[in-house]
Amino acid sequence: MAAANKDRRPIVTLESTAGTGYRYVTKKNKVNTRERIVLKKYDPIIRRHVEFKETR
Template identity: 55%
Template sequence: MASRTADVRPKIKLRSTAGTGVTYVTRKNRRNSPDRLVLRKYDRVVRRHVEFREER
């Protein structure tokens, strides 16, 4: 069996840059995007789209 640390598609947490503490949980392909992921998603606390950055 493959170990969790060598998983090609690990689960990651995306945390809001607005400082509200809102997070999204998703998966990413480590081979296609080895850098930290940054996505614009909806933050329900401030009620607008903001950048969410991958945290480790």
């Protein structure tokens, strides 16, 4: 039963589109969000908010 719950919310890596190589690690609900997620988050290397895209 616990294995089924982990499959629904896998761990994904979000990488900065600014090219700094900075990454965030988060979880997403695979049932509700099928496509790759894009979030606007803070990149401390360039000190501004940029888009972070999901990598595989």
